[in-house]
Structure formats: C-alpha cells, structure tokens
Amino acid sequence: MDLQYSEADREFRERARDWLVDAVPKQPRPAHGAEAASFDRAWQRKMYEHGWAGVAWPKEYGGLGLTGLQQVIWYEELARARAPHYINTTYIALMHAGPTLIARGTDAQKAFHLPKILSGEALWCQGFSEPNAGSDLASLKTRGDVGNDEIVVNGAKMWTTDAKYADYQELLIRTDPASERHKGLTWLIGDMKAPGIDIKPIRTMLMDEHVNTVFYDNVHIPLANVVGEVDKGWSTALSTLSFERGLGFIGDQLELYERVGRAIDLAGKTRLEDGRFAIEDDGIAQRLASLKADSLAIRAMTLAHITESDRTGDPGPKGSLMKLLVTGTHKALSETVGEILGWSFLEFNGDRTEHPWTYDYLWSWVFSISGGTSEIQREITADRLLELPRAR
Template identity: 45%
Template sequence: MSEDIDGFRARARAWLAANVPDDLPPPDGPASRAFALAWQQRQAEGGWAGLAWPQRVGGQGLSVLEQIVWYEEYARAGAPSSLNSLFVALHHAGPTLIACGTPAQQAFHLPRILAGKSIWCQGFSEPGAGSDLAAIRTRGRIDGDVLVVDGQKIWSSFADTADWQELLVRTDPDARTAAALTWVICPMDLPGITVRPIRTMAGVNKFCEVFYDNVRVPLDNVVGGVGNGWATAMSTLAFERGTASLGILIALTLQVDAMMADCSATRPVMTARLARLSAEGAAIRAMAYRVALDAEQAVPDAGASLVRLAFAEFGKKVQAAAVDLYGVASPQVLGPHGRGHDYLDAFSETIAGGTAEIQRNIIGERVLGLPKGPR
C-alpha cells in the first residue's frame, strides 16, 4: 500500500468512527428502508458515496483499491451490513446503468442512488425460471412508446419498499435467447403491479413475489436496447457475482478472527476448524481483490463466478461454525433480533445470484473451457 492509500485508510477510519450509527438497522419493512436511505445520505454528505464510480456520473472517481480499503475499514468499524435495501441500487442497477444506460438514464437515476433517495429491486427470477433466465415468461409487448408487461417475478428482494426495479422481460417470443429479452427500468408505483412479501425462515420479509397485469412501462426506460436484455443482464450479474460481495466477504473474515479469539484452547478440533476457515477466507479475499482489480476498467468477466461461489459456500461454513462454537441459543448466534438471522440467511447465498450449480457450470465452460453440459 502506498502512503496515499495509507492516508486514505486513516481518513476512512476516522470518519466511520465518528459516523457509524449506534442504532441497529430494523430487519425489514418501511423502517428498514428509512434507515438504509438515511445512512446512505450520511455517507454521501461525508463524501464517501460512489467511491469507484466515475466522476462523470457523480462518483468520486477513485480506484478500486481505494474502494477495497473502504470496505475493509467499513467492516472493521461494525457499520451496517451492505446487504440491505440499497444493495441492488448500489451494486446492480447503478453499475449496470454506468455500463449500459443512456445519458438521460444515468443523469436521472445515478445521483438519486448515491444521495440515498431511491431504492431498487431486481425482477429476474420467476417460478420455474430461477437461475435459468433463458426460460423466463414475463412478457413485454411493444405498444407505441410503451412496453406492456404481463407476468410474475419471485425472490425480488425489497420489492415491497422499492421505487424502481431492474426488470427482465421477454419481448420476442419467437427469437433465440440472445435476442428475446429486454432489460427495462420499471417504476414500482405503476398501475397493475402487485407486490406480496415472502417471510423467510430467517424471520424477515426480505423477498417478494411481484405480479404484472397490463403494466405500461415507457420504452425510454429500456437499458441496452430492445432485444439486447441478455447482454445487459449478464453485466448486472457480473457485478453482483464479482465486486458486490466484497464488503460482506471482508466482514465474514473478521467474524472468523473474532471466533478464533473466543475459542478456548481446550477445544483443539474447533481451533483447527477455525484456522482452516481463516486460511480459506484469506484465499477468497485475495481472489476477490484480484478479480476486482482486473475488472477495474470493464465489466467483470466469468471469473466473477469463482468469487460468488467461494463467498457463498464460505459464508455457510462460517455461520455453521458460529453455531457450534457458541451454541444455538447464544446471543452471538441469535443476533440482536433474537432470530438467528445470519445462520438461517446464509443458506440463501448458494441460491441467490445464480445457484452454486450454475456458478460451477459457468466456471467449467467459460473459465476452464470444458465442453458445455446438456441443455
């Protein structure tokens, strides 16, 4: 690290020490939305929002290395988890609009995202088409200057409190996959949209199913062009699988450090287990940093699936080790809301953003060059 980076780290650490909220984030609903927006607004006012976003779209224009240092200090300060209702806006929609959006779309949405004025959700998965986006059925029919959308989405995190949705629809039922889909910005207050929250086994209303009945979305909201939604969606998923999880990954490695400090010397098997987790976490962090730095000037490539797969499985191992170290009824496992959220929610990580099986297929085919599996 250069002296400039060390100075940046010191400034980040000092600002976080003075500004991290004392209150716990509410688990879900409008209160959770208000908390996330207020915290994002505080970061924006302090000059800590959009660190690696280009200056031309309102970001700070800093390097990915400085973004990594911010994530490190953010986790060490015990700041609110980045896996909140702003996650999609900051790590999916924003980067996708930077890469694929029109100047008008960027000018309207990106400053609002950074300033903590809007929440986004994702409308990709459907019943029967979870990780298989080529099989989605939600239709977008062009009618003049609008897309008329009919269908259903599921597992749309925070859709019950979102202002906008990154929505993937089928605009050409006869075309092959690459030309059949369109990525569109969908206002969540349009007539014909119904949102139903889904209560997870972790005890929160985090996911939702969304129904569309003759929903009229302006064609100006299409990102990347009609019929080019597959490529745009791949950009979205590349960001999600690559750099988006860095902050959470760093927090997990710090959790392992704390567990090692708490583990009694009289538990050699647990000590060895935590030592292996520490080594695994360090390796995944190194890989994640390399992927992030390699992709600094472009959309992350298929190698991001390596990070996504390793991070998801590592998270499950860490939370399982916490249960075995502290006990299922301990405050460390039950958490501030008494639900054992972190352990139960970890199971979703090998499903979200493309299942572990999908990630292995991508790694095998696009990274290792192995023959494609049966379709």
C-alpha cells in the same frame, strides 16, 4: 500485482477510518421491514452528504472515481468499524442498477436516476427470476407488448428482494413472443408505483418478508425506460450480472475475515458442556484455524481480482469463483459457531441483534441461492474460467 500500498492508499485509509469512528450509526440496523429500508436510506444519505458515496463510481456520475484497491480499503474499513455495507436495500441500486445505467443507459436515464441512487433517495429491486425461471433466466415468460411509445407488461417475478420498499426495478421481460431463450428480451426501468403492480410478500425462515412475488397486470412502461435496445436485453442483462457476480459481493468477501475473528473471540470466552472453553477443543480450534486461513486466501484473491479488473476494465468470470468460495466459507463458519454456542444457537425469534450468529447461519442458505445459485457459479467457473468440456 504490487503488494505495497501507496501513500495515497494509506492516506485514504486513514481518512476513511477517521470518518467512520463517529459516523457509524450507534443503533444496530433493523433486521427487516420498513425500519430497515429507512435505516438504509439514512445511512446512504449520510455517506452521500459527506462525500463517501459511490467510491468506485466515475467522478462524472457523482462517485469518487477511486481505484479498485481503494474500494477494497473502503470495504475493509467498513468491516473494521462494523458499519453497514451494501448487502441491504441499497445494494441493487448501487451495485446493479447504477453500474448498468453507467455502462448502457442513455444520458437522460443517467441524469435522472444516478443522483437518486447515490443519495439514497431511490431504492431498487431486481425483476429477473420467475416462478419457473430462476437459475435458468433465459427461460423467462413475463411478456411485454411493444406499442408506439410504451411497453405493456404482464406476468410475474419471483424472489424479488425488498420489492415493497423499492422505488424502481431492473426488469427483464420477453418482448418478442416468437423468440426463445436469450433472444427477444428487453431490460426495462420499472416504476414500482405504476398501476397494475401487485406485490405479495413471502415469509421466510428468517421470519421476515425480505422476498416477494410481483405480479404485473397491464403495467404501462414508457419506451424511454428501455436500457439498451428492445429485443436485445440479454446483452444488457449480462452487464448487470457481470457487476453482480464480479465485484457485487466484495463487501461479504472482505467482511468474512472480521467475522472469523469474532468467532475466534467467541470461542475463547464460551464454555462447552464439559466446562472447557470452546477454543480448547482441538476440533473446533482446527476448524477455526482453517476458516481463518480460508478468509485470508479469499482476501488475497479479492485483491488479485480487483487489480486485474482495474487493468482490464472487465470483472470477468472470476467473480463466480469468488462468490462460490465466500458462500461455502460463510456456511462453514456459521456451522462451527453453532457447535460453539450449543443449544442456545437454536434460539431464534427473528431478531438479528439478539441472535446474530443464528441469523447469519440462516442467511448462509439464502446466500447460496441469491445472485445465482452455487450450482450456477460452479457451471460458470467450469465453463468460462477452467474451459472444461461440456457433458454430452
């Protein structure tokens, strides 16, 4: 791997940094709800109108067609400017659905959906997990009865992020009633405004209704909305998961270093009960130093991973290892900040802007589940990366 930035890379960083100086929204992003969805649409639209949408998307689909390294630079500059990144209501559309359609969709599906995704006009949610099929995705039960020109869907999906504000859904269902496990599944584009869809919010410890249960009662979806082939949706789902677990969390990986820096600054100006600044406590200082080293290691691994993905065209299983490392470091950082802040860390009214570190701590538990639990990431790492033998 070439550790030197090219002239084109440096020029790209300067342009991105210059644009973000004035472009970053002056008001903080609302923590949740319709206001957050509206904020995300507006920010995505602004990036689209100024030519910054879809940094790594191919040019023929409206993106910038830049290298993986330049995508890293873009995320680094987003973190540096404290700009919104894609872990919000636009995330599924930009990092899951869009890349899946580029890789597996029909020309008609690409022409209709990709511009809407890039411009922020259309938000997406994911309909994969179910009440009894979360991490074990292959055991899903939501069924689809295939007709001449449509599929009629019945069942339920669980933990559906931002379903209330989504326009479309990447929906995985079982279309062969006699099938088991990975066979007989179909990946569909679901219209969230279709008759028969009922969305029930789930209130979480973050004091929001970020996730939802979605019920399907004879929901009619055109066969033209199938991505890939009927009954062969597991292959398409693996494409989606490869994007999610491959580079889908790159923003979090690169923002982590900035977050550690803010924690170190906080420790330098926050006094403990004994009157010392937190940074003067040897235990806290050692943990912060270790976290900074971990964040630097994660950044280096991210650069290596993105370079390999550029070369091979395949993100591979290393994304699971990266997600596991980021999740653990994120949680450890939040716990250390909790020790720095003391009792005030326990104050939380649901407002992310008022209590950002407490929100991040609570979110760290969500992060260990979303996109595949840490246990699943360990299994993928052991099986596909380390090639360890399975237990008998």
